[in-house]
Amino acid sequence: MNMAWKEMKKNKARFLILGSIVFLVSLLTFIISGLANGLSHDNAGLIKDLPPGQFYMTEDAEEMYNLSKINSETQDAMLTSHENAVALSIQLGFINDESDKQRSVAFVTSTDTDLFEQVSSGEVILDRSLEEEGIKIGDILTNNQHHGTFVVKGFVDQKKYSHAPVAFISTEDYQEIYRTSEMQLIFIPELETAQEFTGLQSYSNQEFLQTIPSYSAEQMSLNMIVWFLIVISGMLFAIFFYMMNVQKIGLYGILKAIGVKTSALFRMMWTKMVVITVIALGISIAGSQLFNSLAPNGMPFNLSIQTTVQLSLIFLLIGFIGATLSGIQIKKVEALQAIQQGEV
Amino acid sequence: MELFAMEGISKTFINGELKEDVLKGINLSLNVGEVTALTGASGSGKSTLLTIAAGLQDATDGIIHFNGKNLTTMSSEQIRKIRASEFGFVFQFAHLVPFLTVEEQLLLMLDVAEIKLKKIEKKKEVNRILTLVGMDHRKSSYPSSLSGGEKQRVAIARAIIHKPKVLFADEPTASLDSKRSIDIMVLIRDITKNYNITTLMVTHDEEMLKYTDRVIRMVDGLVFAGSN
Incomplete structure (x- = not known):
C-alpha cells in the first residue's frame, strides 16, 4: 500500500x-x-567558446593581459613550433557609427586562424548585439585613433568580452589604433599540459577567465x-x-x-x-x-x-x-x- | 492447550544508582481460546509484563516460549516478523493511522503481515472482519470522524485481520465509557473464542474482569493466579 x-x-x-x-x-x-x-x-563569451588549451602572456604583465607584450621573435618561434597556435590581442575601445554615436566595443585581432574572425584592413565583423542596436552590414564606422574607416562585413553570435560586444579587426588596423606592433597573448588549442616558454606565463582557459576584471x-x-x-x-x-x-x-x-x-x-x-x-x-x-x-x-x-x-x-x-x-x-x-x- | 508460556521472567530497571525490580521471576502460561487478564495496582508490573510478552521490550532474565520457539533468543528482526504475523495488538488508545480510511487500516495490516491474497480477496476479508466488529458501514471513514468506541472496534479489527495466534490488549477500555467498554470486552471475548486466539489483556477495571476467563492479580512484581 x-x-x-x-x-x-x-x-x-x-x-x-x-x-x-x-x-x-x-x-x-x-x-x-x-x-x-x-x-x-x-x-567572456569570446573566451568561453574556445576549445580547451593554454594561454600565454608575459610574466611581467602580472596576470593583466593588457599589459602583456610578446616580442615578435618569441611569437614567431611559438607559432612555428605549434602550427595551430594563434597570437591575439584584445583591447576595450570605442567605435563611432554613421550618426557619430559612440559605442563601446572590445577590439580583437589575431593571426590567421579559424578560432577568431578574420578581416582585411578597413573591415570589421561585430557581435550581433550591435545589429540589434541598428548597425547594418555595409555601414561605415570610424575610430578616433584610426585614420581610415571600417566597413561592417558581418555579425557573429555571442562574441562578447568584459560585457562589451567584440569587434574583429585586422592586425594592421589594431596596430594603428593602439600604436603597438606586439601581440598580448598566444593561445595554443588542445594543449592539455602547459609547456614552458621563457618569459611567458601559461594559463588554462579557466585560469585565463579569472584574469578578466570583474569576472x-x-x-x-x-x-x-x-x-x-x-x-x-x-x-x-x-x-x-x-x-x-x-x-x-x-x-x-x-x-x-x-x-x-x-x-x-x-x-x-x-x-x-x-x-x-x-x-x-x-x-x-x-x-x-x-x-x-x-x-x-x-x-x-x-x-x-x-x-x-x-x-x-x-x-x-x-x-x-x-x-x-x-x-x-x-x-x-x-x-x-x-x-x-x-x-x- | 498451551501456546504461550513465560518462565522466570524478571525485569530490573536501573536508573543511576537506583535499581528497581519491577518483575520478580514470573511464571505464566496462556491457554488457547481464553482471555487472560492481568490486573493489579498501578506500578504492580502488569503493563511491563505484557510488553515483554509481546516482544516490545526485553526481560532482564527468563524465557518466553511461543509456539515451540524461544522468543528471548531471537533477533529483533525475527521478533518483528512474529509481531507482524502472529501477534495482534490493541492499546488503550486506538492509534489508527490518521490518513487511512477504516478499510485501508486493515489492508495495511494484511500487507504488514505479508498475507498472500489477491487484492479482491483482501477486500473481502476486510469486509468480513469489519462486519464482525460492526464497522462495515464506516469502512470509507477516516479516524477523525469516528467515536472513541468505533475507533477501538477498528483497532480490534486491525489486530485480528491477519489471524494472529496471540492478542495483546493493554487497557483496551480505559478511554471508553462503561457501555462502550462492555461492548469492546464482549467483542474481544467472542473473537478469542470463535477464532481460537490466545488473549492476554491488562486492565485495572474490575468490572471488565467478568468478561475474561482467567484473572492474574499482580502485586509488586509477583503474580497471584486466580480464575473466573
Whole structure:
C-alpha cells in the first residue's frame, strides 16, 4: 500500500505549502543560475567558446593581459613550433557609427586562424548585439585613433568580452589604433599540459577567465547565491520532515509495534520527498525555460537544459539528505514509548 | 492447550544508582481460546509484563516460549516478523493511522503481515472482519470522524485481520465509557473464542474482569493466579 501517496492526498494543503516553497526556491535558483551563466557569457563569451588549451602572456604583465607584450621573435618561434597556435590581442575601445554615436566595443585581432574572425584592413565583423542596436552590414564606422574607416562585413553570435560586444579587426588596423606592433597573448588549442616558454606565463582557459576584471567576483557572488539556495532547500526539507516526524512519533511507534519495518517508514518519507520535489522541480523547469525564451534580448540570461537537469539532481540529492537526517527520529522511536503516550 | 508460556521472567530497571525490580521471576502460561487478564495496582508490573510478552521490550532474565520457539533468543528482526504475523495488538488508545480510511487500516495490516491474497480477496476479508466488529458501514471513514468506541472496534479489527495466534490488549477500555467498554470486552471475548486466539489483556477495571476467563492479580512484581 502506498501510504506516502495516501498521506499526501489526505493532507493536500500541508504538502502543497512545502511543494510551493520548493518550487519558488528552485525557480529562483534556476533564474539566478541562468543569470550567472548569461553574465558569464556576456563577460567572456569570446573566451568561453574556445576549445580547451593554454594561454600565454608575459610574466611581467602580472596576470593583466593588457599589459602583456610578446616580442615578435618569441611569437614567431611559438607559432612555428605549434602550427595551430594563434597570437591575439584584445583591447576595450570605442567605435563611432554613421550618426557619430559612440559605442563601446572590445577590439580583437589575431593571426590567421579559424578560432577568431578574420578581416582585411578597413573591415570589421561585430557581435550581433550591435545589429540589434541598428548597425547594418555595409555601414561605415570610424575610430578616433584610426585614420581610415571600417566597413561592417558581418555579425557573429555571442562574441562578447568584459560585457562589451567584440569587434574583429585586422592586425594592421589594431596596430594603428593602439600604436603597438606586439601581440598580448598566444593561445595554443588542445594543449592539455602547459609547456614552458621563457618569459611567458601559461594559463588554462579557466585560469585565463579569472584574469578578466570583474569576472571572478561576479561569478563568485552569483554562484554563492545559487549554492545558498540549494542548501536552504535542503534545510527546508530537513525542518519540514522533522516537524512532521515529531508530530508522528507516536504513530511511528505504533506502526513499529504492529510489525511495520523501519525501512518501510523511511521509504514512505523518501517517497513523499521525491514526489514533492519532482513535481515542484518539473513546474520550476517549465517556468524557467519559459522565462529563458521570453527574457528580453538585453538581459544576459542563458539557462541550458543541461544546467537545469544538473541543478535538479542536486536539489533531489540535498532534499534526500535533509529528509533522511530528520528521519533519524524514526529509527530512534521505540514502540513502547508510543504505547505509553496518548492518542496520535 | 498451551501456546504461550513465560518462565522466570524478571525485569530490573536501573536508573543511576537506583535499581528497581519491577518483575520478580514470573511464571505464566496462556491457554488457547481464553482471555487472560492481568490486573493489579498501578506500578504492580502488569503493563511491563505484557510488553515483554509481546516482544516490545526485553526481560532482564527468563524465557518466553511461543509456539515451540524461544522468543528471548531471537533477533529483533525475527521478533518483528512474529509481531507482524502472529501477534495482534490493541492499546488503550486506538492509534489508527490518521490518513487511512477504516478499510485501508486493515489492508495495511494484511500487507504488514505479508498475507498472500489477491487484492479482491483482501477486500473481502476486510469486509468480513469489519462486519464482525460492526464497522462495515464506516469502512470509507477516516479516524477523525469516528467515536472513541468505533475507533477501538477498528483497532480490534486491525489486530485480528491477519489471524494472529496471540492478542495483546493493554487497557483496551480505559478511554471508553462503561457501555462502550462492555461492548469492546464482549467483542474481544467472542473473537478469542470463535477464532481460537490466545488473549492476554491488562486492565485495572474490575468490572471488565467478568468478561475474561482467567484473572492474574499482580502485586509488586509477583503474580497471584486466580480464575473466573
